[in-house]
Amino acid sequence: xxxxxxxxxxxxxxxxxxxxxxxxxxxxxxxxxxxxxxxxxxxxxxxxxxxxxxxxxxxxxxxxxxxxxxxxxxxxxxxxxxxxxxxxxxxxxxxxxxxxxxxxxxxxxxxxxxxxxxxxxxxxxxxxxxxxxxxxxxxxxxxxxxxxxxxxxxxxxxxxxxxxx
Amino acid sequence: xxxxxxxxxxxxxxxxxxxxxxxxxxxxxxxxxxxxxxxxxxxxxxxxxxxxxxxxxxxxxxxxxxxxxxxxxxxxxxxxxxxxxxxxxxxxxxxxxxxxxxxxxxxxxxxxxxxxxxxxxxxxxxxxxxxxxxxxxxxxxxxxxxxxxxxxxxxxxxxxxxxxxxxxxxxxxxxxxxxxxxxxxxxxxxxxxxxxxxxxxxxxxxxxxxxxxxxxxxxxxxxxxxxxxxxxxxxxxxxxxxxxxxxxxxxxxxxxxxxxxxxxxxxxxxxxxxxxxxxxxxxxxxxxxxxxxxxxxxxxxxxxxxxxxxxxxxxxxxxxxxxxxxxxxxxxxxxxxxxxxxxxxxxxxxxxxxxxxxxxxxxxxxxxxxxxxxxxxxxxxxxxxxxxxxxxxxxxxxxxx
Numbered sequence: 269x270x271x272x273x274x275x276x277x278x279x280x281x282x283x284x285x286x287x288x289x290x291x292x293x294x295x296x297x298x299x300x301x302x303x304x305x306x307x308x309x310x311x312x313x314x315x316x317x318x319x320x321x322x323x324x325x326x327x328x329x330x331x332x333x334x335x336x337x338x339x340x341x342x343x344x345x346x347x348x349x350x351x352x353x354x355x356x357x358x359x360x361x362x363x364x365x366x367x368x369x370x371x372x373x374x375x376x377x378x379x380x381x382x383x384x385x386x387x388x389x390x391x392x393x394x395x396x397x398x399x400x401x402x403x404x405x406x407x408x409x410x411x412x413x414x415x416x417x418x419x420x421x422x423x424x425x426x427x428x429x430x431x432x433x
Numbered sequence: 434x435x436x437x438x439x440x441x442x443x444x445x446x447x448x449x450x451x452x453x454x455x456x457x458x459x460x461x462x463x464x465x466x467x468x469x470x471x472x473x474x475x476x477x478x479x480x481x482x483x484x485x486x487x488x489x490x491x492x493x494x495x496x497x498x499x500x501x502x503x504x505x506x507x508x509x510x511x512x513x514x515x516x517x518x519x520x521x522x523x524x525x526x527x528x529x530x531x532x533x534x535x536x537x538x539x540x541x542x543x544x545x546x547x548x549x550x551x552x553x554x555x556x557x558x559x560x561x562x563x564x565x566x567x568x569x570x571x572x573x574x575x576x577x578x579x580x581x582x583x584x585x586x587x588x589x590x591x592x593x594x595x596x597x598x599x600x601x602x603x604x605x606x607x608x609x610x611x612x613x614x615x616x617x618x619x620x621x622x623x624x625x626x627x628x629x630x631x632x633x634x635x636x637x638x639x640x641x642x643x644x645x646x647x648x649x650x651x652x653x654x655x656x657x658x659x660x661x662x663x664x665x666x667x668x669x670x671x672x673x674x675x676x677x678x679x680x681x682x683x684x685x686x687x688x689x690x691x692x693x694x695x696x697x698x699x700x701x702x703x704x705x706x707x708x709x710x711x712x713x714x715x716x717x718x719x720x721x722x723x724x725x726x727x728x729x730x731x732x733x734x735x736x737x738x739x740x741x742x743x744x745x746x747x748x749x750x751x752x753x754x755x756x757x758x759x760x761x762x763x764x765x766x767x768x769x770x771x772x773x774x775x776x777x778x779x780x781x782x783x784x785x786x787x788x789x790x791x792x793x794x795x796x797x798x799x800x801x802x803x804x805x806x807x808x809x810x811x812x813x814x815x816x817x818x819x820x821x822x823x824x825x826x827x828x829x830x831x832x833x834x
Contacts, residue, residue, distance in 0.1 A: 271531040271763060304765050305528055335658055336770065337796040341783055353781065355768050355796070359655075359669070362676045366768065387658025390800055398492075413485040413833060422493055429497045 274304035284308055285330035286365050293323055299370075309366040314378055317354075317369050318405075321384045324356060324365070332356035332365055335381070338391035340399045344425040349373035350401055354381070371401065380406040398423040450478050455818070457486045463560060463822065464829030468806075470815065477818060480810050482803050487833035495793035499759030500526055501600055503793060508594040510795055511831040513556055516549040516585075517773040519598040522793075524679060525769035525780040526600050529762050532731055536723040538602040539681040544615070544718035545588070545597065546680075546771075547711040551622070552581040553774035553826075554704050554711075558629060561701070561823035565642045570632050577625050580618050587611055601735035602728035616719055622712050630705060643698035647809035647821035650695055657808065658801035661776025662703040663825050667695030673772040680771075684721070685714050697824040704774075704826070734760050759788030768796075775799050775826050797831040 281287060281301050287310060290298050297320055300311035312320050324332040336355040343349055348370040356365045369378050380403035381388045392403045393412040400421035403409060411418065420427055456467035465486035471479040491510060495503045507522045508515035520542055527534060559574035582592040588607050589597035597604050633639045649659075651667040664671065672689040674682045690706035692699025728735045736755055737748035754760075764786040770779040776798030783792040802825045809821045 274765070305531075305767055307766075307768065309766075334655060336777060337768075337779055337781065337794075339781055339794040339796075341792050355779070355781070357777075359671050364768065364770075385658065386656050387801055387804055390804055391658075394800075411485075413488040415485070422490060427493075429493055 271305070274302050276300065276302050281308070285327075286310065286324055286332065289323065289327055289330070290320060307364065307366060309368060311368050311370065314369050314371060317352075317367065318379045318381050318384060320367065321354070321356075321381045325384060330358060330361055330363075332358045332363075334359050335385040335387055335391075336364070338381075338388055338395060340395045340401055340423075342399060342423065342425045344373075347372060350376050350399065352378055352395065352401060376401040377404060378402075379404050380409075382406055397421070400424065449473055453815075456483075463827050466803075466822070466827060466829055466832075468818065468822075470818065472815065475814050475816075477810050477813055477815060480807050480818065482806055484800075484803070484829070484832050487829045489834065491834045492793055492795065495790055497789065499788050500762060500790060501755070501759065503790065504599060505594065505596045507795075508596055509830065510797075510834055511773065511775070511778070511799075511828050512593060513553040513828050514549045514774050515593060515595050516545050516597060517553075517771060517778060518795075519596060520546055520680065521769055521771045521773075521778050521780045522782075523598045523600050524771065525767045525782045526762065527729075528767045528769060529765055529782060529784050530600070530731075530734060531763075532601055532729050532734065534602060534680070534729055535726045536681070537725045538727045538729075540718050540722050541603055541607065541727065542598060542680050543682060543685065544715055544722075545585075547714045547718070548581055548584060548615070550711045550774045551708055551715075552578055552585075554708050555581070557704065557774070557823075557826045558701075561826070562633060562639075564819050564823045565639070567633065567636075567639060570629055573625070573628060573632070577622065584611075584615060584618065587614065599728075599735070601731055602726075606727055612719060612722070615715065619712055619715050619719065623709060626705065626708050626712075633701070634705070640698065642816075642820060643701060643824075644696060645694070646697045646817050647813065647824060648694060648696045649805055649809050653808050654695065654805060657804045659776070659805050659825075660798050660801065661772065661774070662700050662707065663776060663802045663805060665690065666692035666700035666703050666824075668693050673770055673777060677770070679769070685717050687711075687714050697820050700824045761786060761788050762790075770796070773798055775828065775831070776802060778831075795831075795834055797834065799825070799827045799829075799832045803827060803832060 278301055297313050297316040299313050302309040334357040336357045339353050341351045350371040352369045354367040395401050397411040397414055450471050450473045453470045453472050457465040467483040469481045491506055507518040510518050555574040555578040559571035562570035585595055586592045589595040651669050654664050654667045670691045687710045690703045692703050732751050737752055741748040742752045762784040764784050766783045768781045770777050778798050779796030781794040785791040810818045
């Protein structure tokens with residue numbers, strides 16, 4: 269299978285059920301789309317991620333009712349530096365969707381989705397621990413994997429692979 | 434990880450409760466899980482898992498390696514099912530590259546993946562039964578596990594850290610006599626599962642320790658992110674192998690066992706039935722094994738055969754290039770999920786167009802499954818905590834990475 273270039277044009281992807289629902293709700297919440305290697309990505313404006321998740325979960329036609337994963341990518345030194353990545357799964361429709369929120373290095377803060385999926389708890393703690401992205405409204409935002417008194421966030425790109433000596 | 438804090442993380446609010454620390458060196462926590470319990474007599478009021486004792490920074494290490502050098506690292510994530518991890522990673526990178534994998538390699542992957550599932554479930558069954566007090570099953574299970582490990586050793590040279598799947602196919606051809614050995618194992622194994630079931634399924638003591646214990650509803654399991662037998666035990670009929678097939682699983686016929694009650698016993702039954710289904714898939718793979726190459730036709734990505742490398746100049750150059758410079762992968766990102774013995778194991782690989790992955794993230798099934806523990810255990814006895822931890826089949830290597 270040869271690779272075709274990614275589609276980033278909103279007009280061409282308008283028929284995707286999740287996108288239809290989001291555009292209907294609030295077109296300003298969607299800041300971009302990408303369809304690459306059979307995977308759909310929607311870039312969401314940072315203030316509305318929790319509402320977008322709740323909306324997609326409760327959709328009757330095409331519910332993305334399961335949160336697979338939350339992680340983060342550090343694009344240092346580019347801005348916006350952080351991309352928080354949400355992988356949603358639709359168990360009834362057997363489809364996946366990726367949501368992304370872009371965050372500036374100056375304020376890596378995004379709203380927590382633990383109120384939508386309690387299972388986001390550990391995933392968000394892990395991102396907080398390893399990237400230093402804060403989640404507002406999280407019930408227990410503390411380090412998950414590293415010791416409590418660890419300095420720095422190991423998965424940031426400006427953190428050396430061998431650690432600070 | 435909260436081990437630096439001298440005081441317990443949960444504050445005992447009521448006067449009559451006390452804090453009990455279990456782990457990280459406790460035999461029934463399957464590794465280095467630490468559980469902080471707030472108890473009232475023998476009843477659990479609150480429970481908080483504390484993890485991170487096995488964190489080795491594999492995700493960070495991956496960013497400093499070539500794509501092909503990450504494969505051995507994936508073995509060490511979930512050390513009970515190394516081949517499943519290998520598979521998930523290579524599938525993700527192959528999707529990034531847009532590689533077509535020959536059918537024989539795909540069928541071999543399915544075959545070995547199911548043997549890995551059997552291997553992992555056997556360790557789980559043995560240790561889980563041991564936790565609850567059934568000693569004999571452990572010895573029985575490890576007897577068959579030894580056979581599976583010998584098969585792995587035969588095909589890859591390693592018992593546990595196999596690294597047998599490579600980007601673009603398999604490492605080497607399976608050796609002579611390999612299929613006979615697997616067939617022999619497949620013919621013997623169902624009667625062994627009967628033996629385990631004779632010891633446990635109808636056993637009244639086993640029933641008392643597992644039925645109705647650590648129950649979780651389908652709704653809670655879904656919202657907490659549980660997958661695999663932990664989710665299916667609660668009655669959600671979802672299996673990635675059947676519902677979102679990868680590496681040729683659509684060619685195989687198998688049932689997905691689903692429980693009803695969501696208790697320890699149903700999760701146990703799901704896994705035991707999966708053992709039987711897996712051996713059925715192994716048989717189908719043996720019967721339908723196609724002939725042909727085991728590596729994709731992509732000389733810039735796949736290492737050449739040893740023989741060619743020694744005789745042909747071009748093959749030698751490719752070999753040298755791949756080893757010293759790696760191969761570049763077109764920019765993009767991929768999330769690939771497979772059904773590991775514990776649930777949805779996902780690899781999220783981001784490429785920036787160079788020979789090293791920009792970011793590799795593993796979605797650990799156990800990390801999400803572990804979050805169901807408080808729901809299962811609160812209000813129950815301490816002894817049930819041990820049964821609950823065993824029933825979600827945790828591997829700390831995968832949780833902490």
